[in-house]
Amino acid sequence: MLNSPLPRDPIADAREQWVSHGWASEADAMAAITAVMRTASIYLQRADAILKPHGLTFARFEVLALLGFSKRGSLPMSRASELLQVHATSLTNSVDRLEATGLVQRIAHPTDGRTRLLELNPQGLEVLNAAREDLNKMLFAQSNLAPKDATELFEILSRFRRASGDFL
Amino acid sequence: MLNSPLPRDPIADAREQWVSHGWASEADAMAAITAVMRTASIYLQRADAILKPHGLTFARFEVLALLGFSKRGSLPMSRASELLQVHATSLTNSVDRLEATGLVQRIAHPTDGRTRLLELNPQGLEVLNAAREDLNKMLFAQSNLAPKDATELFEILSRFRRASGDFL
């Protein structure tokens, strides 16, 4: 999966190209945004590799985790897709697979015929607990982020996400 | 594309759940990593929307931009996939599409029969210039990152990427 490390950071190189071509004022944002994408891809690969033995992906793990925290144990699809901040179609896809493996169930809403409620099955709860333990041990506890960096990173991205309309 | 903002930050909520379930020491990394993924997804959507009128995606834009900076104007596939830090198969996919629209060409390597060189066509150069201008104006210059945040973000992620073996 990992090639041998490059001798130079290709994003830092791109940043210099940006500066020397006259786009200096956009260079820092370009570099930051490109680095965010690369970082997300690294973490996603690591997470998916850790979750594979549990028969999960990160996308599906997030669904289980959300259901595991919900007070009632069930949540409308629309609410879940809102909280996970993915398109409804992406959630449909994830839930199809979670339902096919018996981890989750779609049940009818008592009063609104349009709405489907998601419910964690007992087996889903077991898989969630095991997967979360692995993720905590093997990803979050080994994030390659200094504690101060993790905090600062979250704060910067919170400002960004608020400015982008994610939350108030 | 954008739903109305949520009243609360769902990642901050997840972080609190993590703490109150006894995984306090992993909570900050979990929140930071989840925020990175969400941020990447926001930027990717914005970039793809901006590039769509140019017939590009961000993945394909990156290929053009890389070729545009290369001294010789041509680059082996393997070198390009290394610098863009994507799998060779992903690059094959992007190049297939760039070639189909006439922006790029695969040419034979003079001495190594295994290698294909990528070359930017004149039309590819035009599209690159126009796309880059839009991206600079509409994405990088409006990144929703304070200048200090962009710099700090890049630095934190550089430490992370180095620790993860991206570069020396």
Added chain:
DNA sequence: ACAATATACTTGGACTTCCAAGGGTTTGGA
């Protein structure tokens, strides 16, 4: 009451990513 509008979810299509496996080409050791 009923038509128009809005909401909830699914389907189909385009695109990306990765992995596993295969085909060709080159290199290097016996």
Added chain:
DNA sequence: TCCAAACCCTTGGAAGTCCAAGTATATTGT
């Protein structure tokens, strides 16, 4: 020399993302 190992790229398959469009159900306004 020549066969095995390494390397470069492509194909096929599984997953994820989004958007656009469609179906079904609720809500709203006249």
